[in-house]
Structures are given as C-alpha cells and as structure tokens.
Amino acid sequence: MISDKKLIVNSEKGNLLNELIKSIKECQHFYFSVAFINFSGLQLLLETFKEAEKIGIKGKILTSTYLNFTDSKSLKKIKEFENINLKVFVTDKEIGFHTKAYIFEYREYYKIIIGSSNITQSALKSNVEWNVKVVSKKEDEYVREVLKEYQKIWDIGTKADQGFISRYESFLQNLIRKNIYPQVIYEDIEYIVPNRMQKRAIESLERLRSYGENKALVIAATGTGKTYMSAFDVKEFKPKKLLFIVHREEILKKAKETFEKLIVNEPVTFGFFTGNVKQKDADYLFATIQTVSKYYKDFDQDEFDYLIIDEAHHATSPSYESVLCYFNPKFTLGMTATPERSDGRSVFDLFDNNVAIEVRLHEALDDELIIPFHYFGITDIDEVDLSDVDIDDIAEITKRLKVHERVEFIIEQMNFYGHDGDKRKCLGFCASKEHARYMTEEFNSRGYKSICLTGDDSVEYRSQIIQRLEDEKDDLQFIFTVDIFNEGVDIPSVNTVLMLRPTNSPIVFIQQLGRGLRKYKGKSFLTVLDFIGNHNKTFLIAIALNGSRYYDKDSLKVAIATGFANIPGSTHIQMDEISQERILQQIDKENFNSMKYLKEEYNEFKKMNNGKVPYYLVDYLKYDGAPDPIKFIDREKIYLQFVRKVEKDENLLSLLSNVIFEGALKEISGKLPLKRIHEFVILKYLLEHKEISQSIAKREILKYIKEVDSDTIIHAFECLTQSYYDSVQKRGKLQLCELQDGLLIKSDDFSNILKNSEYKKYIKDHIQYGIFRYEKEFKQDYYGIPHFKLYEQYLMADAALLSNYRKIHSSFRGSGLLANGKDYFLYIDLHKEEDIKESINYQDKFLDQKYFQWQSQNSTTQTSERGKNIIYNKERGVSLHLFIRKYKEIDGKTEPYIYIGKGNTVEFHGEKPITTVLELEHEVPQRIYTEFVKKV
Template sequence: MKVEKRLIVNSDKGNLLQELIDSMNECRRFYFSVAFINFSGLQLLLDPLREAGKKGVTGKIITSTYLNFTDAKALEKINEFENVDLKVFVTDKEIGFHTKAYIFEYMDSYKVIIGSSNITQSALKSNVEWNVEVISKSDASFIKEVLKEYDALWERSQVADEKLIAEYEEFLKTLKGNQASQQLIFEKPEYITPNRMQRRAIDNLARLREFGEKKALVIAATGTGKTYMSAFDVKSFRPKKLLFVVHREEILRKAKETFEKLLPNERITFGLLTGNYKQKNADYIFTTNMTISNCYHEFKKDEFDYIIIDEAHHATSSTYQAVLDYFEPKFTLGMTATPERSDGNNVFDLFDNNVALEVRLHEALDDELVIPFHYFGITDIEGIDLSDVSIDDIAEVTKRLKVNERVDFIIEKMEFYGYDGEKRKCLGFCASIEHAQYMAAEFNRRGYKSTCLHGGDSSSTREEAINRLENEHDELEFIFTVDIFNEGVDIPSVNSVLMLRPTNSPIIFIQQLGRGLRKHAGKSFLTVLDFIGNHNKTFLIALALNGSRYYDKESLKVAVATGFANIPGCTHIQMDKISQERILTQIDQENFNSMKYLKEEYFEFKKLNQGRIPYFLLDYLKYDGAPDPVKFIDKEKTYLQFIAKVEKTERLKALLSDDSFEKAMKELSSKLPLKRVYELVVIKYLLDHDHITLTTAKNEILKWVKFVDNDSVLHAFQTLNQDFYDNGELSRNLRLFDLQDGILTKTPVFESILAAEEYRKYIEDIVMYGIFRYEKEFKNEYYGVPHFKLYEQYKMADAALLSNFRKSHSSFRGSGLLTNGNDYFLYIDLHKDADVEERLAYKDEIKSTREFQWQTPHTTAQHTNTGQNIIYNKARGINLHLFIRKYKVIDGKNEPFIYIGKGNTTSFEGNKPITVQMELENELPYNLYIEFTKKV
C-alpha cells in the first residue's frame, strides 16, 4: 500500500474539525492525545462521539493538566460517553505535555494526524494550524512506532475519574484570584489601535468631512466597539469642545472612561452632566438626552465642535430634536446597532443620509467583533405537528408546543450540548406569553430556576430579572420571553439561546441570535439550540444563517448541504439529517420568484414594520435579514407598482396614474441594484441643483469612492442623456436629463415631477437606496474600467455600461461572447438546457480553483482575428473576462452571472468551436467553487 500524506490547514477549503468528523464516521476505533481540551472545541465533537458510540466505535483520549488550560467541564463531559476511555497526563514543573495527535484505526490501515491543533474551537476551525495526515497499512513501521508511543503515554497517564476531575476543578478555582495578574496586558493609550471596523469608519468619516458633509451615521452590531471608534475619530478631529449624548445613564461613565483612556495628556478636561453631576465647564461633556434637553439653552449654539449621539435610533424623538436643532457643531456623529424606529421616523434623514459604515452580523463575525456561535438544528419530537397550521395562528401554535414530553426533550438536548462558562445564562424565545409562562413553570418544576418576561412587565421587573441572570451567585438560569429581547436589550454574559418557536422571519431570528453574541470575559462562544419542527416555513432558518440578502435556490441548497461552510471564524452550524433534508425539500419546492412567495415575504416584513406599509426601499436597509426589494421591482417594474398591487390602495393607484411620474420611477428603478454609483450620485446632486458640470460631478462621486477617472464621469453623463439607448428604449423610457456642452440639466418634465413633494420623496428614495446599497456591497473602492468587482453578480448588459461602451447598450445581450476593444466578455452557463442539441452543447467546465475550460461559439475559427485574440490573448493584450452561472433559469427567472476575473489561455484544440484551457488570474474561492460544482 502506498503511504498517503496530506497537509490539513484551516481555510475556506476545509478545516481539521471536518476531517475529524469524517474520520470518526468511518473508523473502527480512535485514539487522541492532545495537550488541551476546551469545552469550546469538545462541543463541536459531541454529536460525532455519540454517533460513534451508536455504531459500536470505541475510543481513547489522553489530555493533560499542562498550563492548567484543559477545562474540567470538558473532562466531565467526555466521561459521559461509555464508548470513550479518558486519561489525564498530570504534568509537573519538569515535564510538560504538548502532543497533538489523532489516530484512526480502519480494517487494514491507520490514519494518523499529527500537528499543532488541540481540541479548542479556534484550533479546529480558524487558527493558523498545520497538521499532517498520514494513511498507511497497519503493519507499517511508522504506524507501529506511533501506536507504541501512544500506549506508553496511556500507561503513564491517570484515569480521569470523579476524584481526579474534582481535585483538578478545585485547583482551577484557586487560580481564579490570580487570573487578573496573569491576564494583564501591556496597554498604553499610544499603543491601542483601531480594529478593521473602526478603521473603515474613521476613513469614511474623514472622506465625508473632506467634501463638506457635517453629519454621518455608523451602524454596527452591539459590542463591536462603536464608542472606541468615535473616540478614535475625535482624536483625529481634535475638537476643542465635545458633547457626547446617550439615551441611558448607565453607559455614560463607560463612554467617558473610554475617551479618557484614549486621550490622556491632551490637556482636555472630561465632565458628566447628569442629575447628580453638573460639570458644565469641562471640554468634553458626557450627558443624557433628558438632562441636556432641559439645559441646552445655557450653552452657545456653536459651543460644541463635535456632537456624538449614541443609540441614534432614538434621536428622531422630540427630546433629541430640540437639542439637535439648537446646536450648530462642525460635525455630528450618530451611532446605532438598530436604525429601525417604531415611530416611523427616519434616522437616515436625520444624518443627511450619510452612512459612514454599516456592519451586520456576518461582517461582525468575520471581523471578530462578536463571539462565535455554535448552532445546533435539532428535529423536534414526533408529537409536535405544525404541518397543517399557520405560523401566524399563535394560539394554535402555542397549544401544540405546550407538551410535557417536549420540555423533557429540550432539557435532554440542553444538558447534552452544555454551555460555556460557570453558570448557564440562557434566553428562551417562545411563541407567545402563554408559551413563555408555561416553559418557565415547567422548567421550575424540574428544578431549573426560570422566569418569564414579556412586554407587559415593568422596566424595573425586567431589570431585576436581567441582573439576577447576570449574577454568578444567583440561581436564576433561564429567562423565557417572546419578543422583548429581539433588539435593544444588552445582556453581555448570555451564553445560551433556545429557539423554541417556529422561525417565521430571518430578521427576528438574527435579532434573537444576536442577544448572546456580545463579547464577555466569562464566555468564548454562544450555544444555540434550535428545535426545528415540520411547519412549511422551516427553510427561513437557512435564509437567516446564510447571511446573504441576495440568494438563489441553488446557492441556498449548497449552503445547507455543506453546513454553511462559508460562515466565518469559529462559528459552527450543524443540523441533524432530518432537519437538513426537510429544509432542502422545502427549498426545492418553493418558487422564490413567484408572486405568492414575494407577497408572503412582503407581508412578513410589513408585520415587523409595526404593521405599517413600508412605502420606501430604504426601509429594507434598516434590518439585518430583510428581503431584497429589488425582487419586488423585477416583478412589477417599480416598487410602488408592487405595493399598489399587493395592498390594493387607491392612493397609490392614483399616484401611479400620472404617466410621467410612473415612467420616471421605471427609468430610475431599472438601474437597481447599482453596479457603479456614478449616475445616481449625479442625480442626487441634481435633485437640489439646476445643473452639474463634469468637475462638480467628479467631486460629488469622490465622496463615495476613492477615485474615478474622467472618462467614466463623462460616460455617466452620456448614459443619463440616453445616448446609448436604442429606438425601442427611447420610445419606452422618459427622458429625465439633457446634456449640452458638458453640462447636465434636468428636463422640464423631470423638474415638474420633482416640484410635487409627494412624487419627489419616492424619487429620492430610489436614489438613496441605490447609493446606500452600492456602498454596502462595493465599499469605496475604485475598480477601474471595466468596472468589475470579483465575485459580484452581473447581467450580460451590465458590461456595456461598466466598460464605457459608446454604442447602444442593448447590443450587449444574447451572445456568449461580446467585445469592446481589447476587452472580451465571456458569458458561460455551466449546466446547459436539456433541450439544447448535443452538437450545440458547449463543454464548459471548472477544472479546479485555478483552471477553466471554455469552448468558443461554434462559428469561431482559429485563423480569424477573434480566434487568434482568444488563443494568444496575453501576447495580444486581450483581456478575457469570465462571467459564469450554474443554471440559466431558476424558478422561471434568468439568473445573473458571477464575475470570476480574467483568464489566460494556456492551450487550445479544435476548430469551430475552439476548446480553450485557461488559467484564472484569481484563484476561485473554495466556497464558490463548491457552489458551482456541487450537485444537491
């Protein structure tokens, strides 16, 4: 037998955790020897260990007390598995223990993995680790040597019985008093640097100010460091006087301490302005909105150079408005985790629609701004049948969930998976108040200290319960609730979440998940147990976990089938086979482009909007997990047309009866989602000005991007002038702009539309939504000409606009190969239509993450100029841009292409068509490679 060797690293191509799981599923016996075992890593292996036991697979595990890093809780948990023998190598000052070896025994061979990884979540999933896998016959000398060494270590180690674990646990507790000295770090203000999120925000704020903007909003999840970010920006801005306004007094002192830490020795005085403190003469004043609203007239209008509004979603209230209207600072910064407001007012407008940064859940995980979560999707017990009931029928859902056997089942799973930390601090999200009260009562009856909180409870009752949950010495472990903890309530030490209700909204799912993701010294991960029933909207869980507002059926199926491999960092998502198959079946059966589905999505979103009609596209940017409103536009040409159809409102029908307004809405809506921002930035300026020059336009565009070339600005003007429309497009679309002598103006008909306030606000909404969404997806980067971002979605016709094509843009459709000068655009369907004749079926294939095979159109011969340009592209300076999609049509709708960058021909054969082998200039990300090549 040939000895096989392989290097295993944690990357987008896989990780050690998956390798261990796969190996445990296939082996007869296993033997681990690792220096450290944390519960964070062990929890990820609990199901594989249990499944191994069911199949009669036995194992031995050796770990150690080296550096006191192994968790006593992890040792206790391993001992629960009857199929696993556990020993501990007890170290002393002379002898350390640092092995990391995983051995798997098969019928006539062994797999040995030796390297750097212990059993911790980081080592198994995200750390930079090197592990070498060797597979060899049982009688190989290497295998014999490894097993001999393992046996010797096994003999030297102690059986991990209750006595040893108890003594070790007691010893760890004695170290706790000394932890502070061990954890002290060399921290001086000059060495504290911004994280990635903070740096992006600071750079964007500086750019906005450079172009004269005086207000901006930063949207980032709780616990991501917004206060530090604001302090860094203040340090850069250097205002003489600062006003920091918060909604709640309890966070005021922390904000002041943060600023004092980052701005020492600056000859700045810091003061509090509250009911008890009146330090009004300080340079930097920290106050509550209630306090400042009662005394703002005591200050000059221009007293403060810089004002910061924390929890800015409250700033639309009258209390804040009076203060903000009075002061005239050089700059105002708003910060919020939740830009949505229940009173219907728009926090974006308050900050001049300048969003300096938006960080949602997946980005926060990627930047390690929040802790990772371990999600376990568990099939609910058989007795719970929700297949024939509407999720909105809360009374019936509650009735069916109130089952004693289900409570026992939840407790069984909860005890099996455990939690991180000394004390369990758990939020259980229920279907109704009655359900929450039932769960609390049943848990208390079984000896688990619990309480129920809901919207009817007073703030003091809520505060008392939260304080009890956070208190390490209080017996309260569970708070069962309905929706009051979805957002806005911060309980940093929560280490467990129970999803006990059917998921009917990705938004609510993400909000509830987010309650436990705040960083806290007492936890390194959040345990999430989701009890998945058989209701017909189970697949919404997949939408929430996938982390993308823009999805198709195929990408969603691949994400589910691969355990959401694209999730960043140490976060782990695991569904049992029944739940996974149930969700995959539902995704297959659902038509995501049908009017039925789109209406359900819309009305669910409307419900979260406090039942108010979401008239504006911007409403959808306020919630993480919101549906993509461009799908509604695709269905009915404009968003208002879609609302008018589903809501059947006479007001909207009357509004859309104005032919000019309707055509203007269609013309602007057709540009969404933006693939370059230039045109809409120009339109934004013209909403408030009579004309715009090329120079002014460039300056306006530079507020949103780092650089723009002059020709692209001119091309944007010509595009708005409809220079590249064909006759059909000119007859269908309303002309909104005129271009003469390099100056762009509004047409009289567009002027008249904007003069009507009711019309103008909907025009503004399209413009601002387009710009905000562009900024979120493309950031402020300059992508050159052609203006393509790697792995972004594009339609065939987009290439004309983005390559500054000067002929009719409508010519860019309907062919697999289009050209503009030295730029060749290749559009490729990986899976051909079943009815395409065999002789016309192109053999296009992704060979690897760096190799691609493409067949030219059947008319292309080698001797032609086009053929020569393709097969000798690099020598001839020809750029071959590759756009690929898995399927042409899904759910009756043409799919967009994914831009995978440029390819260079390495070899070729045949004629009419030419089969070309290419090397990709950018290696295809592994998750995208899997999405394109995996069949589900």
C-alpha cells in the first residue's frame, strides 16, 4: 500500500463524518483520541458503531474532561457498546488535552486522520475544519510514532467505569446549579446585527418603499427571527408612532422586549394596549387585535406611521378588516409563517401582493435560523403490513399499527438513538385519535409518562400540557397527537419527534418536522425517528426531505443514494438499507407525469386546503412542500382545465367556453415558470391601466429587481405583442398587447376580458403567481444579457427570450449549438438516445468539476467561421454558454437543461466533429456535479 495523503474539510464535496463512517465499517480496529465528545456528534455515529459491533470490529476511544465540554450522556452511551473500550483523560489547571486523532488499522496499513475536529455535529459536518488523512504501511516511522503517542496517553487515561461517570455527572450538574456551566458570553446590544434573512428582508422593504409601495408581506418559518427583522426595519424607518398588532396576547410581551432591546437611545416610549393595560399615549404601542378592534376609533386615522401585523394570515378576518380600513399609516408590514387563509380571502391581496421575502425550511437551515435535525429512517417491523391498504383508510391503518411488538420496537429505537438534553420532550404524530390514545396507554404502561392531545381538547388544556412538557421538573415526556401540532403551535424545547404514521403528504411531514426546529437555550439538535412501512407512498418522504419543487426520478434517487447531501449545515439524514431500497423501487415504478399521479398529488393538496378546490395558483404558495402546479399546466395547457377535468366542474366548463378568456389564460400560462420577470410586471400594471411607457415599465420592474436594461424592456414589449411567435404558437392564444406610438397598450380583446371580474381574478392570480415564484427563485439579482442564473433550469427556447433574440424564438430548438451574435448556446445531453449513439460516438462528459469535454456538431471544421469561434472563443469575444441535462426524457416528459455558466476552450483536436476541452468559469458545485455523474 503506497502512502496517501488528503485534506478533509467539511464542504459540498464531503465531510469528516462520511470519512469516519466509511473507515469504521472497513477497518479491523479503530482508535480515537478526541478532546471533546458531545451527544450531537455521537448520535451520528451510533448506527455505525452498532454495525461494527455486529461484525466484530473493536475500538478504543479516549476523550477528556478538558473545559468540561464532554457530556456524561455521551460517555454512558459509548459504554453500551461491548466492542468499544472507553477511557477519559482527566485534566487539571496545569495540563490541557486537545487532541483530535482518528486511527484505523487494516491488514497491511493504517489510516490516520489528525486535525481540528472533535466529535460534535458541527465539527463532523459543517464547521470550518482541517483534518489531514495519511495512509501508510504498518512499518512506516510516522505510523509507529503516532501509535506510540496514542499508547502513552491511553495508558494514563482513567477507565470510564460506572463510578467515574457518576462522579463526573454529579460534578457537571453542580456547575449547572451554581450557574457557572456552560460559561455565558457577554453580548453588547450595540453588536446585535441582522442575520442573513433579516438583511435580505430589510433591503427588499427599503426597495419597495423607494418605489412608492406602502405595504409588504414577510413569509418565514416560526423561529426565524421575524420580530427582530421588523424591529431592525423600524429602527431604520424611524416612525414617530408605531402600532404592533398580534393575535395572541402571550407573544406581545416578547415582541415589546425585542423592540426595547434593539431601539435604545431613541426618544420613544413603549406601551401595551390590551384588555387589562391601555397605555394609549405610548409612542410604540403593542396591542392585541381583540382590544384594538374595539377601541381603534379612539385614535386618529393617521396616528401611526408604521403598522405591523403579526400572524398576518389572520388579517383577512372581519376584526382585522375594520382596523386596517380605518388606519392610514405610511407603511404596513405583515408577518406570517404560512400565508394560509382560512376564509377564502387572499392574504397576498391584503398587502398589495408585495412579498418582501419568503423563507422556507431549507433556506432556514441554510441561514442557521433553526436548529439542525438528525433524521433516522427506520424500517418498520414485519408484523406491520400496509402494502395492500389504501393510505386514506385511516381506520384500517390504525388497526394495523396497533401492535404491541411495534411499541416495543419504537421504544427500543428511541432509547438507542437518544435525544438532546437531559429530559426527553417528544411529540409523537399518529394516524388517528384512536392510535394516539393507544400509544399513550402503551407508553404509560411501560413507565414512559405520556398524554394524548387531540382537537377534542380545549385550547386551555392543550396549553397546560405543553407547559408541563416544557417543564424540566415535570415527569411528562411524550405528547401523542394527530394533526393539531402541524402548525401554529410553538413548543421551542421539543427535542424529539416520532413519525408513527405513514407519510401521505410532504406538506404534513414538513409541518410536523418543523415543530421541533425552533431554537431554544441549550438545545443543539432535534432527533427525528421515522418508522417507514411498506405502504405504496413511502417515496413521499424523499420528496419532503429533498426540499425542491424541481424533482424527477433521477434527482430523487441521487438524493437518497447520497444521504441527501444537498441538505445544508449539520442536519443529518440517514435511512437504513431496507428503507432506501424500498423507496428506490417505488420511485422506479412511479410515473410522476401520469394523470393518475398528478390527480393523487392534486387531491392530497386539496385535503390540505381544508377540502376546498384550489382554484388559484397562489394557493400553492401557502405551504412548504406543496406540489408544483406547473406540472398541472403542462398536462392541460391551462391550470383551470386540469381542475375542471379532475373535479368534473361544470362552472369551469362554462367559464372556459369563452375562447378569448381561454386564449388569455393559455398565453399567460405558457410563460410560466418565469425566467424573466419584466413581462409579468408590465401585465400587472396593465391590469389597472390602459397603457404603459418604457419609463413607467422601468420604474415598476425596479420594484422587483436591482437593475434593468432599456433594451430588455423594449424586447419585453415586443414579446408581449407576440412579435416572435410563429403561426403555431399564435394558434389559440390571445394577443394581450399592441405597440402604439412607443407605448404598450392592451388589446381590445384583453381589455374587454378584464372588465369581467370573474375572468380578471383568474388572470390576476396567474400574474401574481408568476411574479411571486420568480422572486422566490431569482430574488432581486441582476443577471445581465443574456439573463441566465447559474444552475437554474432552462428550455432551449428560453435562451432566445433571455438574450433579446429578435427572430422567431421557436427556431431555438433541435440543435446542439444555437447562436445569437457572439453568444453561443451549447445544449448537451450526457446520456444520448440509443439510435443517436449508433450513428455518432459523442464524447460529451465532465472531466471534473472545472473541465468539460464537448464535441461540436458533426459537420463543423476547424477552418469554418463557427469552428474558429469555438476553438478560439476567448480571443474572438465569443461566449460559450453550457446547458446540460442528464437525460433527454424521463417518464415521457422532455427534461429541461441546467445552466452551468460559460466555458472557454483550452484544448481541441479533430474536426467533424471538433473535440474540445472547456474550462468552466464557475466550478460546478458538488451537489450539482454528483447529480450529473452519479448512476443509481
């Protein structure tokens, strides 16, 4: 075995955890020496230790009491493994202990990893850490030196027997009682700064205000810092008077404290306006809607400069309506975790459809606004067979889940994986009320204090039980429930979630997962145990965890095979082999584009929509994990046509019988999802105005993006007049606009359609949806001309639109290289169709993340003008834009391309075709690269 060296860092390419798991499974013996071990890191290795124990791999682990950072829970857990010998280096004031070494013994060589990482979740997965791996023969001098030093400290280490661990645990508890552990770091209020989400939201609010908007909505998950964000914005806005309205009195005090903490040394007073306290003269007033809706006329209409509505999804109710109609502030801010509306009215409309920012689960993890979760997908026991049961047959599913052996198995797994903190605070999500009651009885009979909560219980009783669960001294550990904790209930200290029902909705899965992700003092991670059965919709778990509206069979399979490596930070997702295989088989069998599947997806979403028909595209923005309605549009050309078919809705049939309305919807729908926002911003303006000039269009577009080109505005005008449509594209579609004396005006047909309020609300919905979705996916960034975002999905014809191409756009298809002046667009299929492979032996492939090998069209010579532009592209000022897809088609649907940026030719040979090596201007991220090259 030759010597081998490698630097291991935590990045998209991998992390130390993956290296340790792989090494433990393959070695004969392992020897660790780490200063710190805490349970957040140890839990990630438990399954691997168990596998090692089964096959007889033995190990030694040496840790220390240095800085009292190693927790006693970790020591106890390691002691459960008979194959691991544990010692502790007891430090004192004179001697510290700071080693981080991982040694693996193989038959002929050692692998030695020495660096900066201890066994904590962040050190193993997300921190900036350097660890050097050296592989050397057993007789190597370096190996002998390392083993000698390891043996030296091992010999003086203290055996971690039960007596030692008990004494150490008592010592740590004494420090906690004296409030000297863990050490508290002093924080100066002056140095509290906005996090990434808050900065983005504040920038967006400032931009909207600068262009005359006076209302906006912020959508962000519970615990992500919306109240702080609003306080930061108020600090910049400096209103003379502020009104902050909440739905529940219990959160009012915290809101007021947040503002008082951030807004210091300002000549403003703070006060409450509630049922018991009415400090009406305070400058910044914090009120409940119940009180302010009774007394709002005691204030002047323009009394408040800034109005904040917390939990804004309630703001469509009558109590809010009267208050909002009465006051006339300079700016109104709405904040919500979910823009769900319960009464059929639009929260978006209430805030003039201005969404300042939207932060869902994966963004919140990426921005570290919530804590990481450790998800363990565990194959359910054989006694539970759900293979032949309808997932909506709750009674039958309940019957099959009520198995004593399953309860024992759940407890066994729960005790093996453990939890963060001293007291377990667990939510168990069940299939039905009967199932929740059963689990409660079974757990109580085994000595695990549990309570069942359902929608039948009063709000007051639920609050009492939640307080008991959060109380460290109360013996209540488990609340078993059905769906009442899916959203809107805040239990920050929850450290364990049990998924005890088959997952039939990614939305519900994400909501239940989210119940435990709130940051809380001393809480570093959430443990999620999901008992995965053999029902036919198990693959929905993968869709929920993958966290992307864009998915296909292949991307899902790659995510599963790589342990969802695309999930940011210290979050860890681990499925056992049986569950992985079961899900992969289901994905292979499922056709995500079939009418059957789309109907099931639609109907499941309809259930989440309180059983109401989701007539509007913006309904799909309400929930994290909602299906992508573009799939429904792709199926029937018009979303309402899809709804009509599924619902057999005669009213929609009548509505769509108007060919002009149908043509308008078809024209607007055909532009979704937007890759350029300009056209829809212009259409939004034209909903209320007869005409629009270039200067007004520029002003309106700048409300959404940071910069706009004049030529792109002109091109957008031309696109809205269908200047670049061929005869087939125009068929059945309404021409919405016309050019007249440099102004863009509505066509007569479009104007007439908009006079009908029923038609108008559906057209407005489509335009709003397009704008909201664009903002979510492209944010406010400027991409220039051509208007391409790295790693976004594009169709061939999109390049024509986004490069301001002024010929028929449908000509942009059917070829591997298309051009617009000095911009060359390379469309590349990594896996060719079989018939093409036989005629041409293409060699298009990634050489690595920085270099790509590409072959020109079969007729291109080096001496042709096009050939010279390819092989000397940089010298000739030609941009080679690479669009790549893995497969041309999946489940009968043409796949889009991924834009990976520009490349420059650094090598070339041959002709007809010319084989080139392109150096990419942007190294492809590991996540994208893996998806392109990995075969599953």
